[in-house]
Amino acid sequence: MASNIIQVRDLRKTYPTGTEAVKGVTFDVKEGEFFGFLGPNGAGKTTTINMLVDLVKRTSGEIEIDGLKLETDAREIYQRLGFAMQEVGLDETATAREMLQLHGRLYHMPPERIESQIQKLLKLVELEKVADRYTHTYSGGMRRRFDLALSLIHEPKILFLDEPTQGLDPHARKLIWGHLRELNKAGMTVFLTTHFMEEAEALCERLAIMDQGQIVTEGTVPELLQKHGAKNLEEVFLKTTGSTLGEDTVDPSGDPFIRSRH
Amino acid sequence: MSTFFHDWYYLSIRSIKQIWRPLLALIPSLFIPIFFFVVNAASLSAFADVPGFPEGVSYRDFIAPIALFTAVFFSAGNPGIEMVLDISSGYFKKLMIMPINRLAIIFGRLTEVAVQAVFQGLIVLVLLLAVGVRIRTGIPGTFAIFGLLIVFAMGWSCVSMTFALRTQNARLVQSLFVIVFPFLYITTSQAPMHLLPPTFRVLATYNPITYIIEGVRALVLNDWGDPAIWKGYAVAIGMFVVLVAVALSSFKKVMK
Numbered sequence A: 001m002a003s004n005i006i007q008v009r010d011l012r013k014t015y016p017t018g019t020e021a022v023k024g025v026t027f028d029v030k031e032g033e034f035f036g037f038l039g040p041n042g043a044g045k046t047t048t049i050n051m052l053v054d055l056v057k058r059t060s061g062e063i064e065i066d067g068l069k070l071e072t073d074a075r076e077i078y079q080r081l082g083f084a085m086q087e088v089g090l091d092e093t094a095t096a097r098e099m100l101q102l103h104g105r106l107y108h109m110p111p112e113r114i115e116s117q118i119q120k121l122l123k124l125v126e127l128e129k130v131a132d133r134y135t136h137t138y139s140g141g142m143r144r145r146f147d148l149a150l151s152l153i154h155e156p157k158i159l160f161l162d163e164p165t166q167g168l169d170p171h172a173r174k175l176i177w178g179h180l181r182e183l184n185k186a187g188m189t190v191f192l193t194t195h196f197m198e199e200a201e202a203l204c205e206r207l208a209i210m211d212q213g214q215i216v217t218e219g220t221v222p223e224l225l226q227k228h229g230a231k232n233l234e235e236v237f238l239k240t241t242g243s244t245l246g247e248d249t250v251d252p253s254g255d256p257f258i259r260s261r262h
Numbered sequence B: 001m002s003t004f005f006h007d008w009y010y011l012s013i014r015s016i017k018q019i020w021r022p023l024l025a026l027i028p029s030l031f032i033p034i035f036f037f038v039v040n041a042a043s044l045s046a047f048a049d050v051p052g053f054p055e056g057v058s059y060r061d062f063i064a065p066i067a068l069f070t071a072v073f074f075s076a077g078n079p080g081i082e083m084v085l086d087i088s089s090g091y092f093k094k095l096m097i098m099p100i101n102r103l104a105i106i107f108g109r110l111t112e113v114a115v116q117a118v119f120q121g122l123i124v125l126v127l128l129l130a131v132g133v134r135i136r137t138g139i140p141g142t143f144a145i146f147g148l149l150i151v152f153a154m155g156w157s158c159v160s161m162t163f164a165l166r167t168q169n170a171r172l173v174q175s176l177f178v179i180v181f182p183f184l185y186i187t188t189s190q191a192p193m194h195l196l197p198p199t200f201r202v203l204a205t206y207n208p209i210t211y212i213i214e215g216v217r218a219l220v221l222n223d224w225g226d227p228a229i230w231k232g233y234a235v236a237i238g239m240f241v242v243l244v245a246v247a248l249s250s251f252k253k254v255m256k
């Protein structure tokens, strides 16, 4: 049995504004697993993933990554993880190649390995031809693809992805899915958040569905279907969160971006 | 520790590349010191005849250190601006989740300050030499002047980085030097200490910039025996240590 590479216990976050974004979540991710965090807008997915890497300070709770604690071994943990965030933040004053080189150096990789990784990754995300352009000249989809390549430069043991295919066209999305599957097969643990049902179904071995700061159900796709007597993931989602991702109905009671609740 | 030097080196390369990006922005930071030097040297030259003014020193030579100081001082605002840009673009978060020494993030920016200070200081120095200003402590003294100004500029730039990290407000960080510039005049920049009115003298005594200016001035006008030189260094190094520590402690403010 594979050991847990991520262990989270009773994790909570209350923002200074008073918003209780995460209300006590507990879960484990096994080594080599493709784990999905599914949930509607505002569920607390980004807050959770950011707490896992200490980009958001947790209010309380325990986090262990690869047997290490953020409080004491942050640098060790950072050496082992890659993270493509929901908001793609690039150095606009650099070219893609310069950024990849700098990051390779900062991860203490030998120069030859940096170069071979750069070649491989640029090809993977189909950006070889524009690698020497400043990143501010990239389109939204190019930026996201490049960001993914950047997060993979040091071949991390654990990859965190916060909505990695948001804004990508169907071709690019399929391309990325294929690569993520391969990386996972080669042993990389992947922690992915998404609100695309199709993406979760295509990639994730195990899923947790999050709603309003809590995990409402968890398991492999077949387990979830059985547990909730559902035909597909869409139905599980509907039954557990009371909302659909299929239609864009405005919630009259508040945030127009939060999908309707039935 | 080896990580610190490694990270410092590679982050320095990045920040040095960024100096030349706003090449046009370098013009005002050279224009202002030169403008004030030329105007003051011409309009206030009679000041050298006031009783109590150092014997045999022209007003032009007396204010030459201010031109050098200002040119270098203006190089110290960029790190904060670059840092705010990194924070608002989201790139800063990437740096925060890499196995980087955080002190190296600050020092990477300090390299940029030093390089720019040398570049701007040299231009002003050449101009001063061309109009006849002479540095009495010679070539070693010239190095000592740059050393003093660079340590000061690096320390001072930590103020802009602290504001960047704590407020994440680009406009505020950008206008920081406008707020601070007037304090340059509550020093001995315009007249020797004993010629200042009493209240002004007290303010100037507590203004650390006074000691930096007096240190540079001693190196331009006097000899190595002048205690203002080591006092200047002591103040600059003290400020450097304190302000680096304050900037370093501000990193956690970026995390919500």
Ligand SMILES: Nc1ncnc2c1ncn2[C@@H]1O[C@H](COP(=O)(O)OP(=O)(O)OP(=O)(O)O)[C@@H](O)[C@H]1O
Residues within 6 Å of the ligand: A015, A016, A017, A019, A020, A021, A039, A040, A041, A042, A043, A044, A045, A046, A047, A048, A086, A195, B256
């Ligand atoms: N910096 C912040 N300050 C205050 N509240 C915040 C902050 N960031 C997020 N929140 C709030 O926390 C809640 C959860 O947000 P979060 O971004 O984690 O959701 P999400 O599941 O990632 O949503 P999405 O699918 O839209 O990305 C929301 O109500 C949001 O308004």
Ligand SMILES: [Mg+2]
Residues within 6 Å of the ligand: A045, A046, A047, A086, A162
């Ligand atoms: Mg999110």
